Amino acid sequence: MRKPDPAGAAPGKDNNNNKLRKGLWSPEEDDKLMNYMRNNGQGCWSDVARNAGLQRCGKSCRLRWINYLRPDLKRGAFSPQEESLIIHLHSLLGNRWSQIAARLPGRTDNEIKNFWNSTIKKRLKNLSSITSPNTSNSPSPKDHVMGGLSSQGLIMPMYMDSSSANAMQNMAMSHMIDHPSSHVLEHGLNMSSGYLTAVPQYMTTHHQIGVCGDHSFHGRNGVFGLDGEMFVPPLESVSIEEKAKSTSSTEINGYKKATSNITMNNNRTENIARIGNYWEVDELRMGEWDLEELMNDVPSFAFLDFQVQ
DNA sequence: AATTCTCTCAACCGCGCCGTT
DNA sequence: CAACGGCGCGGTTGAGAGAAT
Numbered sequence: 001m002r003k004p005d006p007a008g009a010a011p012g013k014d015n016n017n018n019k020l021r022k023g024l025w026s027p028e029e030d031d032k033l034m035n036y037m038r039n040n041g042q043g044c045w046s047d048v049a050r051n052a053g054l055q056r057c058g059k060s061c062r063l064r065w066i067n068y069l070r071p072d073l074k075r076g077a078f079s080p081q082e083e084s085l086i087i088h089l090h091s092l093l094g095n096r097w098s099q100i101a102a103r104l105p106g107r108t109d110n111e112i113k114n115f116w117n118s119t120i121k122k123r124l125k126n127l128s129s130i131t132s133p134n135t136s137n138s139p140s141p142k143d144h145v146m147g148g149l150s151s152q153g154l155i156m157p158m159y160m161d162s163s164s165a166n167a168m169q170n171m172a173m174s175h176m177i178d179h180p181s182s183h184v185l186e187h188g189l190n191m192s193s194g195y196l197t198a199v200p201q202y203m204t205t206h207h208q209i210g211v212c213g214d215h216s217f218h219g220r221n222g223v224f225g226l227d228g229e230m231f232v233p234p235l236e237s238v239s240i241e242e243k244a245k246s247t248s249s250t251e252i253n254g255y256k257k258a259t260s261n262i263t264m265n266n267n268r269t270e271n272i273a274r275i276g277n278y279w280e281v282d283e284l285r286m287g288e289w290d291l292e293e294l295m296n297d298v299p300s301f302a303f304l305d306f307q308v309q
Numbered sequence: 310a311a312t313t314c315t316c317t318c319a320a321c322c323g324c325g326c327c328g329t330t
Numbered sequence: 331c332a333a334c335g336g337c338g339c340g341g342t343t344g345a346g347a348g349a350a351t
Binding site for chain 2: 022023024025059063067
């Protein structure tokens with residue numbers, strides 16, 4: 001928050017000089033902007049600032065409207081579903097907050113950005129730190145064998161019990177945080193041997209989430225089913241078989257497309273709340289994504305509580 | 310009770326894009 | 331084609347509130 005600019009005089013009072021106000025908005029200014037927008041709708045923002053009688057620049061008015069005054073804004077804390085969606089979308093889009101916000105009705109890019117930078121980032125970092133490898137302990141049969149993902153794509157096996165199974169999710173999330181999408185995209189994950197391993201890039205141009213009841217993990221596109229945290233929407237109505245037929249063993253940009261199923265046995269499958277039971281995304285390097293097309297495939301999430309309060 | 314620390318989030322800044330002239 | 335202005339976006343700042351000491 002910023003201190004109101006002294007040049008702006010007392011809030012709500014017109015001052016004669018032409019200096020534009022900065023800093024916090026007063027209730028009077030909010031009223032002025034709100035009334036103007038209600039009566040005139042959105043137009044040229046510099047006109048809005050002028051015609052509404054505000055000593056603010058158009059940019060400031062726009063920001064205030066978008067982030068605070070807009071009637072369709074949803075206030076309050078993020079729901080777990082929204083949180084999961086943010087994480088998922090961030091894994092897809094990186095720091096493209098406006099595009100993420102476009103998928104979360106009632107939320108602003110600023111809000112999501114703040115939420116990410118303060119809450120999610122910190123939480124995931126903390127969780128990843130408490131799951132540091134402990135090579136002195138051998139895994140018991142009931143333990144889940146998991147692995148960390150180094151930025152070099154090295155295998156980093158670790159062992160943990162089922163109560164901390166979601167740590168794997170957090171580790172990977174943490175990795176994504178530290179290495180935005182373009183970097184994460186260089187790695188794939190493979191659990192086929194019981195260890196989570198990084199697989200070479202040429203193996204990761206295509207992943208597929210299995211339909212089985214196992215908790216699933218999908219490193220690159222953010223599908224995490226370990227504790228039902230991640231909801232996986234169906235991208236399209238095409239059947240698994242059709243998609244598999246059409247997407248496997250093809251070549252894109254010189255990379256051979258392969259399919260890897262990353263699933264984990266875990267007896268807590270009842271916690272998974274799937275929207276669909278299948279999700280699949282062709283994975284291309286970030287710069288090659290047709291983001292519009294990609295995001296068109298991600299539906300609005302009906303399970304989110306978008307009621308404006 | 311006072312002080313310090315930490316966290317949250319509203320708001321600004323700078324840059325790039327795009328349309329207009 | 332260049333200059334200009336408006337807008338949108340992502341990064342950053344810093345005030346205020348609450349927690350911890």
